[in-house]
Amino acid sequence: MKTTQLQKASSWEEVCKRPSLPINELNEKVNQIIEEVKLNKDRSLISYAKLFDKADLKSIAVTKEEIELAILKVPTQLMNAIDLARKNITSFHESQRYEEKIIETAPGVFCWRKSVGIESVGLYIPGGTAPLFSTVLMLGIPAILAECKNIILCTPPNKNGEINPVILYTANLLGIKNIYKVGGAQAIAAMAYGTETIKPVSKIFGPGNQYVTKAKEIVLKDGLAIDMPAGPSEVLVIADSSCVPSFVAADLLSQAEHGYDSQVVLLTNDSTIVDKVNNEIKLQLESAPRRDVILKSLMNSKSYVCESIEDCFLISNKYAPEHLIIASKTPDNYLSLIVNAGSVFVGNLSCESAGDYASGTNHTLPTNGYAKNYSGVSLDSFVRKITFQKLNQTGIESIGPAIEVMAEAEQLFAHKNAVSIRLKSFENV
Amino acid sequence: MKTTQLQKASSWEEVCKRPSLPINELNEKVNQIIEEVKLNKDRSLISYAKLFDKADLKSIAVTKEEIELAILKVPTQLMNAIDLARKNITSFHESQRYEEKIIETAPGVFCWRKSVGIESVGLYIPGGTAPLFSTVLMLGIPAILAECKNIILCTPPNKNGEINPVILYTANLLGIKNIYKVGGAQAIAAMAYGTETIKPVSKIFGPGNQYVTKAKEIVLKDGLAIDMPAGPSEVLVIADSSCVPSFVAADLLSQAEHGYDSQVVLLTNDSTIVDKVNNEIKLQLESAPRRDVILKSLMNSKSYVCESIEDCFLISNKYAPEHLIIASKTPDNYLSLIVNAGSVFVGNLSCESAGDYASGTNHTLPTNGYAKNYSGVSLDSFVRKITFQKLNQTGIESIGPAIEVMAEAEQLFAHKNAVSIRLKSFENV
Numbered sequence: 024m025k026t027t028q029l030q031k032a033s034s035w036e037e038v039c040k041r042p043s044l045p046i047n048e049l050n051e052k053v054n055q056i057i058e059e060v061k062l063n064k065d066r067s068l069i070s071y072a073k074l075f076d077k078a079d080l081k082s083i084a085v086t087k088e089e090i091e092l093a094i095l096k097v098p099t100q101l102m103n104a105i106d107l108a109r110k111n112i113t114s115f116h117e118s119q120r121y122e123e124k125i126i127e128t129a130p131g132v133f134c135w136r137k138s139v140g141i142e143s144v145g146l147y148i149p150g151g152t153a154p155l156f157s158t159v160l161m162l163g164i165p166a167i168l169a170e171c172k173n174i175i176l177c178t179p180p181n182k183n184g185e186i187n188p189v190i191l192y193t194a195n196l197l198g199i200k201n202i203y204k205v206g207g208a209q210a211i212a213a214m215a216y217g218t219e220t221i222k223p224v225s226k227i228f229g230p231g232n233q234y235v236t237k238a239k240e241i242v243l244k245d246g247l248a249i250d251m252p253a254g255p256s257e258v259l260v261i262a263d264s265s266c267v268p269s270f271v272a273a274d275l276l277s278q279a280e281h282g283y284d285s286q287v288v289l290l291t292n293d294s295t296i297v298d299k300v301n302n303e304i305k306l307q308l309e310s311a312p313r314r315d316v317i318l319k320s321l322m323n324s325k326s327y328v329c330e331s332i333e334d335c336f337l338i339s340n341k342y343a344p345e346h347l348i349i350a351s352k353t354p355d356n357y358l359s360l361i362v363n364a365g366s367v368f369v370g371n372l373s374c375e376s377a378g379d380y381a382s383g384t385n386h387t388l389p390t391n392g393y394a395k396n397y398s399g400v401s402l403d404s405f406v407r408k409i410t411f412q413k414l415n416q417t418g419i420e421s422i423g424p425a426i427e428v429m430a431e432a433e434q435l436f437a438h439k440n441a442v443s444i445r446l447k448s449f450e451n452v
Numbered sequence: 453m454k455t456t457q458l459q460k461a462s463s464w465e466e467v468c469k470r471p472s473l474p475i476n477e478l479n480e481k482v483n484q485i486i487e488e489v490k491l492n493k494d495r496s497l498i499s500y501a502k503l504f505d506k507a508d509l510k511s512i513a514v515t516k517e518e519i520e521l522a523i524l525k526v527p528t529q530l531m532n533a534i535d536l537a538r539k540n541i542t543s544f545h546e547s548q549r550y551e552e553k554i555i556e557t558a559p560g561v562f563c564w565r566k567s568v569g570i571e572s573v574g575l576y577i578p579g580g581t582a583p584l585f586s587t588v589l590m591l592g593i594p595a596i597l598a599e600c601k602n603i604i605l606c607t608p609p610n611k612n613g614e615i616n617p618v619i620l621y622t623a624n625l626l627g628i629k630n631i632y633k634v635g636g637a638q639a640i641a642a643m644a645y646g647t648e649t650i651k652p653v654s655k656i657f658g659p660g661n662q663y664v665t666k667a668k669e670i671v672l673k674d675g676l677a678i679d680m681p682a683g684p685s686e687v688l689v690i691a692d693s694s695c696v697p698s699f700v701a702a703d704l705l706s707q708a709e710h711g712y713d714s715q716v717v718l719l720t721n722d723s724t725i726v727d728k729v730n731n732e733i734k735l736q737l738e739s740a741p742r743r744d745v746i747l748k749s750l751m752n753s754k755s756y757v758c759e760s761i762e763d764c765f766l767i768s769n770k771y772a773p774e775h776l777i778i779a780s781k782t783p784d785n786y787l788s789l790i791v792n793a794g795s796v797f798v799g800n801l802s803c804e805s806a807g808d809y810a811s812g813t814n815h816t817l818p819t820n821g822y823a824k825n826y827s828g829v830s831l832d833s834f835v836r837k838i839t840f841q842k843l844n845q846t847g848i849e850s851i852g853p854a855i856e857v858m859a860e861a862e863q864l865f866a867h868k869n870a871v872s873i874r875l876k877s878f879e880n881v
Contacts (some may be wrong), residue, residue: 153794363571437705
C-alpha cells in the first residue's frame, strides 16, 4: 500500500478521487439485447442462455423438483448459518417499520403517511464462481417484510442449466416462489418489460456486471425504478493508536479480495500504525487463497497519515465510503463526526464481514461516493409512503382562506374555487 | 368529458394509458447547454439569461437589497397565508423524523440507523407567469428540517433581471440564503457541476419544463440524485353516490387548469353522478378565468362508470394517480383498498388545493404512474440513513462462526479470516 503524509487540506481532493471507471461503451450492445427480449420474450431468454451461459434450457422457470433437490444438497452447518443471518437481518429490517401517527396540522386538518409495499419487484443475483446467497437474504428479506406481492428472482444458470443450490435453498427459505434462470442484461430486460413467463416489475434490485448495470440505467428511462447506481466495492478504515493492526490488515484484505477494482483506503493519525498494518498484510497474504486478486486491488489502495483524527473523518466524509470501519477502542467518541458513509463498523471487533453476512444491516450499499446522496437498501427501498389528508368543516374553514389567497397569487383560480365552493356550501346550511 | 361504461376488467388497461408523451428530442440541445456551463460557468449563465430570459444580468446571485425590497412588495394577507402554510407543512414534515432504536439483533451485536441530511441540495423553481412560491415551501421546508448545510435555489429572472418578490420573500422566510437568477437546463447544469458562484450539489429537486426534465435525467448519470422522474400533473377522483357533484367538478377543473397536458379522470359506480358532474363543469366553466387551458385539457379527460366501488379502486391502483380524491361521505371505508397513489384526499371536504398549498402534505408527487415505485417528496428525500453496527466479544462469538461458514461457501476466504483472527485473539487472553 502506498503511504502518503497528508498535511494540507488542499491535498484532500486527491485522496477522494476514485480510479476513473472505464467509459461504458456497452450502450448499443445492451440496447440490442433489451430490444430482442422485448420482441421475442422467453424465446430470446433461452437463446441468450445458450449463447452466454452455454446452457440448454427447456424452460426458464425453476421447478419445485429442482428446489427440493437443492435443499438436499446444502450442508446442515451452512443451513444453520443462513438461518442465523436470516434472523438477524429480519429483526433489524423489521425495526425499520413505523406506525406513523396522524398529525392534526391545523384545527380539523389531519395528515398522515402509510407505507405500502411496491407490488412487483425484481431481484437480480449474479452468477459466477461464488454463489451470492447472502445477497438473496439482503434483498429478499426486506421485500418479504414490505409485503411486496410479486417477487421475482433472476440468476444465470451454469452450463448444465442449473442454479446454485444454496441460492435456491435461500430463496425458498424466504418464500420467494418465482425464480428464473436468466442472467445479464436480458434478465433486467425481462423483469422490466415482462415475457410470457416473467411478469414485469416496477423496481429492480441487485448487483451485477457492467451489462447488468447498463441495462438498469437504460430501463430507468422507461419508468422503472432501481435500487441505486453501481460502482466497485470499497472500504475506508480510520485507525487510531488503539486499533489492532492485524485486524485492520484482515479487514483491508477482505475488501481487496472482492475484485480487481476494489478500493481500500486507510487513514490514521498515528504514523506507526501504517508500518504495523503493512507488516500484517504481508504476513496474512502468505496464506490468502485469493492472493492474485488481492495483490492487484492492493495496487489501487492507499494509506494516509493525517494530522489529527478529526482530519481523518473530514477526509472520509469527502470520500463518502461504502463501508467505514472505525478501528479504535473508543469509537463512540467519533460517531458524531460521520456525515457521509454507507454503513459504519464501530470499533475493533466490528469487521466488515459481519455486515456483509449476519449482523443484520444490509450489505447493498452506495459505492463510488453515492453515500453523499443515496442510502443503502432497507425496508424503505421496498415501499412507497402514500400521504393522506382529511379535512372536516373546521379544517376547510381554518386553512381555506389561506389557500384562496395563495392560489390567487399563483394565478390558479380554479384551485381557489375548489375551496370557495366548499366554504360557500356551509353558508347555505 | 368523454364517458364510458366499464364492465370487463379487460378494458381497464385502456383506462390506465397516459397520452403518450412527445418523444424527447432535446438530448443534443440540452447536452450542449450542459457542456457550455461546465466550460464557461458563470459567464455562460449570464449569456443564457440574455438569450432565454432576455435579461441583462451583472451578477447571478440575488443580493440582500433585492430581498429586502421584495419583502416590502408582498401584501400582508399573502404573508399571513404563507405563514399558515409554512406552519402546517413544517409540523407534518417534522413528524416524519424518527429517533430509531438500537437493535440488539443477536447477543452482543448492536445495529442502528442514523438520518443525516444531504450536505448540498439544489432546489429548482420554474419561472413563467405564475410564481410557484408554494414549491419553495414544499422543497425548502424539508431541506431546512433535514439540516442540509448548503441549500441552493435557482429560478429564472424576468426580462428586467428580477425574481418574483413572493419567491424571494418565501425563500428568505425559510432561511435559504443562496438564491440565483438562473433558469432552465443551465440551472440544473450549474447546480450539478458548480460554477464560480454556485457550489455544486448532490441532489436536485423541483419541477420544470422539458429542458429542465431532460437536464435532470442527464446529470443523473454523473452521480447526481434527483427527486423523481417527471410527467404531467394528474388527478383521479373516485366518487360514490354520496359525493357532492359541484365539489367534484371544481376539483376536476382545478387540475385541468394546470396545463394543456393535465390528466383528469373520474371513476364512479353511480351513473347519475357523471351527468351531474358534467352539468356542474359547464356551470363553473362560465366564470373560470383559465377557460382556454381548462377546455383543452378536458379533451384528454375521461369519466368511467364502473360496476362497483371496489372496481373503481382496482382501476385507480392500476392507474396509480398522482392525486387521488375520494369524493364520499364515508371515505374511511375505502382507505384499505388503496395500493398505488401519490397523495390521497379523503372525503368531500378534502380538495386537492388543500394539499397543493396548506394542509401540510407535500405537493411534489409521482406522476405518470410512478406512484407504483416512487414516493412523493418528504423529509426522507433530504436525508440518507446511515447504518451502524457494533459488536463486542459476545457479539463476534455469537455470529462469528456463522459468518465463517457463509464466507467460505461464497469462496471469500479473507472475509472469513477477518472473523477468525478476532475469534483467535480471545484464546490468547
